[in-house]
Amino acid sequence: MQIYNMHDAKTNLSRLIEETVNGGEPFVIAKSGKPLVKVVRIDAEPEKPLRRIGFMKGQMKVPADFDTMGADEISSMFEDAK
Template identity: 65%
Template sequence: MHTYNIHEAKTQLSRLVDEAVHDGEPFIIAKAGRPLVKVVPLDAPAVTQQRRIGFMAGQIQVPADFDTMGADEIAGLFEGKDA
């Protein structure tokens, strides 16, 4: 396990984290030779299934007047009229 001083870790943090994630090897950040923290990669579960766009194609029908459905009722509500 490698130990890096705080200045070196600060300037190269992105690379160090990438290496830890890729290699699975944790590293230690020290200040004045004294270990302060240990950085370890997380064991995140792998994504098993991604969401698919259009997975219900052909199963749902959208009315032709969808954009204007209920327009009179909505306008009446804004004008304070009862539905």
């Protein structure tokens, strides 16, 4: 996504909007390097939110004894600490 500073956006606003309306990418207008607004077509499809839950599905396997793994070692550490 292209970022334009306020001065460039004012100078080229008609062209930038025309490009966006005719299937171009949305663009951002910034002031002093800080993004202020995003210009998109009114009938543009909304961006899908980034889905984080389940992003590693099928890439890892949790052992069936996960809840009890290392229980003997952990117990011995606490028993030895007394």
